[in-house]
Amino acid sequence: MVKVLFVCLGNICRSPTAEGVFRGLVEREGLSGQIEADSAGVGSWHIGSPPDRRAQAAALHRGIDLSGQRARQVKAEDFHRFDYVLAMDSDNHRDLTGLCPAGEKDRLHMFLKFAPNIGHTEVPDPYYDGENGFEIVLDMIEAASEGLLADIRDKHL
Numbered sequence: 001m002v003k004v005l006f007v008c009l010g011n012i013c014r015s016p017t018a019e020g021v022f023r024g025l026v027e028r029e030g031l032s033g034q035i036e037a038d039s040a041g042v043g044s045w046h047i048g049s050p051p052d053r054r055a056q057a058a059a060l061h062r063g064i065d066l067s068g069q070r071a072r073q074v075k076a077e078d079f080h081r082f083d084y085v086l087a088m089d090s091d092n093h094r095d096l097t098g099l100c101p102a103g104e105k106d107r108l109h110m111f112l113k114f115a116p117n118i119g120h121t122e123v124p125d126p127y128y129d130g131e132n133g134f135e136i137v138l139d140m141i142e143a144a145s146e147g148l149l150a151d152i153r154d155k156h157l
Contacts, residue, residue: 001033002034003081003083004035004038004086005038006040007042007085007088007092007096009043010041010043010045011073012051012127013054013127017055017059018141019039021064021145022037022145029149039069041073042099054131057131062138076099079108082107083107085108093110111123123140123141
């Protein structure tokens with residue numbers, strides 16, 4: 001089983017969206033028994049909360065239901081549990097680097113590394129950007145999810 005963890009700041013916008021998009025892709029490709037996805041935040045502010053209503057609405061518009069997810073905070077142990085720990089932006093990456101146990105840094109990546117053709121290295125936080133920001137983030141996440149799945153297939157399946 002290949003395990004993937006998506007990480008953003010509070011685990012209510014970007015990372016739960018990425019978890020939902022990636023899970024949907026994995027299901028469509030018939031790989032649910034081989035790939036598992038989860039999400040977390042570097043901060044603890046929203047533990048137990050559902051994803052932001054705007055993230056849920058934008059995802060649902062594309063057929064992805066995020067309503068069953070609940071925010072949690074990333075832990076150092078996650079680096080032992082997950083094959084891929086994917087940061088949404090450089091601040092998240094920095095925080096995760098500080099949390100990462102010795103010998104596990106090869107698991108940590110910037111998520112948009114898997115979508116090099118979109119011209120961005122970070123998934124922007126849509127929290128303060130209005131409704132359109134969530135659509136832009138979904139486009140980026142969908143592209144990176146395709147690249148991530150290709151990487152997993154190439155290296156693990």
